[in-house]
Amino acid sequence: MDETIARTRDNIVKKQALTYEEIEAERPYGAVDRKLYVANLHFNMTESQLRAIFEPFGPVELVQLPLDLETGHCKGFGFVQFAKLEDAKAAQSLNGKVEIAGRTIKVGFSL
DNA sequence: GTTGAGCGTT
Numbered sequence: 795m796d797e798t799i800a801r802t803r804d805n806i807v808k809k810q811a812l813t814y815e816e817i818e819a820e821r822p823y824g825a826v827d828r829k830l831y832v833a834n835l836h837f838n839m840t841e842s843q844l845r846a847i848f849e850p851f852g853p854v855e856l857v858q859l860p861l862d863l864e865t866g867h868c869k870g871f872g873f874v875q876f877a878k879l880e881d882a883k884a885a886q887s888l889n890g891k892v893e894i895a896g897r898t899i900k901v902g903f904s905l
Numbered sequence: 906g907t908t909g910a911g912c913g914t915t
Contacts, residue, residue: 823913831912860913871911897909905912 824856825875828882829904833871835859836895841872847892847899848874852881873904 823829832844841857848854859872876882882903889901 833911834909837908858913863914869911869913870909871913873913900911902912 823873823904826904828855828877828879829873829875830882830885831871831900831902831904832874833900834897835868835870835872835899836897837867837870839868839870839872839894843894844872844874847888847894848876848885851876851885853877 830848835844839859841859844859845854845857848857853876854874855877856875857872858875859868861867862869874882874885876885886901886903888899890898892899
């Protein structure tokens with residue numbers, strides 16, 4: 795009986811681990827529901843600049859600016875992930891309203 | 906050292 799319990803426990807552990815990996819596989823870029831896609835950025839925009847723009851809405855968990863490994867510059871778009879969904883929704887209102895380095899940024903939820 | 910719609914390397 796003890797062995798059965800131990801085996802069941804192991805199965806539960808493995809099941810949880812598998813489920814976690816499945817989640818990771820389905821969400822390779824993290825919490826997409828709390829992440830905003832920010833486009834029309836100036837090419838020398840940096841993560842700290844981007845963070846500074848969105849932080850007033852709430853805690854920013856993650857800022858990503860995919861870099862072109864050839865030039866080392868950002869591709870002109872990025873991602874801002876908030877700790878709370880409500881903050882992300884509030885920050886979405888910046889779409890078309892904020893101009894940085896002469897360019898009006900686009901803000902929308904990540905795909 | 907340039908460009909300009911779009912959804913990402915870890």
